[in-house]
Amino acid sequence: MNFSNLVWWACFIVAGVWLQQGLPGVDVLVAGLLVSLQERRHYQTFWLLLVLLLVQEGAGTLAFGSTVLWYGVLVVFFNVGRWLFEAENLAFVVLLSLGLGACHFLFTLMMASLQQLDIPQDRLLLESVWQACVVPPAWWLTHIVRRRCMGDAYTV
Amino acid sequence: MLDRLAEHAGLEFVGAILKPGVWARDQVVSSWNNYLDLVGVREENEALHEQVRTLSQQVQVASEERAELARLRALLELEPPEGWRPLGARVVANRLGPQAALESAIISRGYYSGAGPGTPVVTHEGVVGRVYRAGPYTATVLLLTDPGSRMAVLSAVNRTAGILVGTGPRGLLEMKYVPQNARIEVGELVLTSGLEGAFPKGVPVARVESVSQSDLSLFQTVYASPLADLEALEEVLLLERPPVQPGARTLPLPAVNATQGVGPGTGHGPGQGNGTAGHGGQRAQPVQSNQPAPRAPRPQPAQPAQQTQQPQQAPQPAQAPRQ
Structure with missing residues (x-):
């Protein structure tokens, strides 16, 4: 991972965190992880995953582990889905985002139950829908901006 | 006569010749001046627009700062409880x-x-x-409205005790464990009771919105609205606990962990203070510890010298608040 790539991801994370401030309960940074997975740069994905885990877990209020599950599911869904679809296909991303939205609801509910927390389910459902809706445009924007900034060397 | 002829003919002729030229010259000069003025006006206009923008921004910043000043003044006017910083x-x-x-x-x-x-x-x-x-x-601050938030409170007038529990986002707070025969009125302020030392005593928390009695329950159903505007928080005050006097013994407090926090699961049972007990309180177990909690000492006792002579007290078991 060269310096410009590092700077790009740092800027992405900063922008993503600011966006997340306006969208409580929604993970915007997952779009970056998806782009990194599509680039098939495992070393980059590993470090990005690590940083995003720390960011999301640190900002959250649930016990550690929810984000591990959440991103783990993304990696699994991506690798399974890649057998059936083109990784950069929009339909694939939309399906993936639907799956992620559903997992967001299930995992948060499960982790809250395990921690004996009472959380409003109607709000969680709404946030999961938002999550599913946010991923495709966030992925598209990240994909386009990254291609513009970093050139074709980093595209899928 | 010739003068008159000259005036009426020659002069008019000259005038007729000159006037269009002069008119044309005036028009050209005027147009040129207008053009030059226009250029100046445009530049001036742009400069004024820039000035207006700058001033608007300054006004905006100033009004924001003024609002912030008002809020900070209000915060400064708040007298913290004695001993709490x-x-x-x-x-x-x-x-x-x-x-x-x-x-x-x-x-x-x-x-x-x-x-x-x-x-x-x-x-x-x-x-x-x-x-x-x-x-x-x-x-991260756990807000009052979270369903996992628990706080021991007293009503300001009737001194009725209860546990204030959040009911979710934008919801009211429910004051639990208020006995059927306890007096509490709509509009009454609800204050922290100071039990367990997690909060100083007497800080306003909420105002009672509704009181109803049920035949099926031993307790009244009391709802209160938080006094602080939790949707528009910008600045807050933290009340740092008073330092423990050297040699003074303290009651054991629930252990706190910088990574785990004090949230659900480390709370207190009903009537045991201001913990943020978990849902249902099933994990609410007071931690038995003989070590003074490093970041959660009790408020400074009024007579520390006397306290140091008293044996250390065991923590009170969970109990419903008494009248």
Whole structure:
């Protein structure tokens, strides 16, 4: 991972965190992880995953582990889905985002139950829908901006 | 006569010749001047527009600063309870990220700067909540409205005790364990009771909105609205606990953990203070510890010399608040 790539991801994370401030309960940074997975740069994905885990877990209020599950599911869904679809296909991303939205609801509910927390389910459902809706445009924007900034060397 | 002829003919002729030229010259000069003026006006206009923009921004900043000044003055006017040190903090964000399932806010202080887990958070209007998780310089505050929030309270007039529990976002607070025969009125202020020392006593928390009695329950159903505007928090005050006097013995307090926080699961049973007990309180177990909690000492006792002579007391078991 060269310096410009590092700077790009740092800027992405900063922008993503600011966006997340306006969208409580929604993970915007997952779009970056998806782009990194599509680039098939495992070393980059590993470090990005690590940083995003720390960011999301640190900002959250649930016990550690929810984000591990959440991103783990993304990696699994991506690798399974890649057998059936083109990784950069929009339909694939939309399906993936639907799956992620559903997992967001299930995992948060499960982790809250395990921690004996009472959380409003109607709000969680709404946030999961938002999550599913946010991923495709966030992925598209990240994909386009990254291609513009970093050139074709980093595209899928 | 010739003069008159000259005046009426020659002069008019000259005039007739000159006037169009002069008119044309005037027009050209005027147009040129207008053009030059226009260029100047445009430039001036642009300069004025820029000035208006700058001034508007300055006015905006000034009005924002004035509003902030008013809020900070209100915070400064708030007299903290004796022995508790107030620390200002900014609210950096509200719920942030997919794992922010609880009603929370992120503030600009952490355990290095006075915001250890369990630290009470207030505004000049009333109690906001308490620090739930703390990093070195940033902390998460669990708001009153979270269903996992528990706080021992008293009504201001009738001194009726209860436990104030959040009911969710934008919801009212429910005051639980208020016996059927206890007196409490709509509009009455609800204050912290100071039990367990998690919060100082007498800080306003909420105002009673409704009181109803049920034939099926031993307790009244009391709802109250928080005094602090939890949806628009910008600055808050942290109340740092008074330092423990050397040699003074303290009651054991629930253990706090900078990474785990004091949230659900480390709370207190009904009537045992201001903990943020978990859902259902099933994990609410007071931690037996003979070590004074490093970041959660009790308020400074009024007569520490007497306390040092008394044997250490065991923590009170969970019990419903008494009348």
